[in-house]
Amino acid sequence: MIVAVGLSGGVDSSVAAAMLREQGHTVIGVTMKLWREGRYRGGERDACFGPGEAKDIAASESLCRQLGIEYHVFDCADEYEAVVLEYFRSEYLAGRTPNPCVRCNALMKFGVLPQMVRKSGIAFDRFATGHYARIREEHGVFHLLRGADEKKDQSYFLYRLKQAQLKRMLFPLGDYRKTQVRELAARYGLDVKDKPDSQDFYSGGHVELLNASPRPGNIVDTEGNVLGTHGGFWNFTVGQRKGLGIAAKHPLYVLEVNACRNEVVVGGQADTVRHELKLADCSWITEEPDGEVRAKVRSASNLVPAVYHAGSLVFPDGVFAAAKGQSAVLYRGDEVLGGGIITEAK
DSSP: OEEEEEOOSSHHHHHHHHHHHHTTOEEEEEEEEOOOBTTBOOOSSOEEESTTHHHHHHHHHHHHHHHTOEEEEEEOHHHHIIIIIHHHHHHHHTTOOOOHHHHHIIIIIIIIHHHHHHHTTOOOSEEEOOOSEEEEEETTEEEEEEOSSTTTOOGGGGTTOOHHHHTTEEOTTTTOOHHHHHHHHHHTTOTTTTOOOOOEEESSOHHHHHTOOOOOEEEEOTTOOEEEEESOGGGOOTTOOTTOOOOOSSOOEEEEEETTTTEEEEEOGGGGEEEEEEEEEEEESSSOOOEEEEEESSTTSOOEEEEEETTEEEEEEEEEOOOTTOEEEEEETTEEEEEEEEEEEO
16 A cells, blocks of 8 residues: 655654554655745744744655655645635634644645645555544544544544545554654654654744734723733733733633734633533534533643534533634544534633
8 A cells, every 4th residue: 555644754753654664555755845934933842833844854854765765845835824824813813712733634734735745646545644543434434533642642633624534544653652652763763763742833922923013902800990901912812821911819811802802801710611612614523413522622621521512512510711713622432523613602
């Protein structure tokens, strides 16, 4: 079988390629080039998007030489700007909290990149990455499952994948834990065996991507009383506690970001709890659920019991700091059912 492997220069995708090569597959390494020098400044953090991309490409190229496989780089900068960055910018400036990684996975990594590979004349049977998730086929229907390593599970970011995409995908690391993957990297003699994981989608501060001029506004409590000021609502996210610049007897959290009024609303921890979310732009792996599920509203949060019906997601015990624009992802057991974008939280 011919497998195209999306390489990022990190340990996970590198081990995925080495594993598939060891299993006897014909492996082809492919990478998206996203960074344009001079367009953004970036920072020092390890990230998917940043000025360190040249080193990541060099690491991927070195890996492919070591494995004796083909390697190709595809310039996807224009598509990334239009599909991911413009979306991130417009959502943030509308007072919502987008997840660019969800959009990138569905439309770029498993959309634009495989399409570019095929259009270039490179034939392949499956497309693989180093994601910590699993795919199970039952009677021609493909199901997406959480990765075996709960701490590294990345299924939250993949909930918008379609059947046609899952049918052609492989996640070689889905049944492995991160410690095992690093052990495999050492056994394969890979240079990236000790490379740290990427921490975010962008190496710099997110405000740089917005290209927004300072816009002074008020920080208010739930009664509308002015507690302080800010330089732009886009500097704050729902659930944020640190960096508010307000002295108070009890910790304050961001409850709402109002773009129209350029206002940031804060309150106590109890005020952050939401019990019902309205979802739109939903995407389901197989069919829309109805009834008891578990859900999470951010990738690093715990799964919380909920009840879903026709776009309404109710949390009997509440959920912390759900924000408009975030993805609410639904699960049943280890299976990812799908999810949608939060349009209302109350």
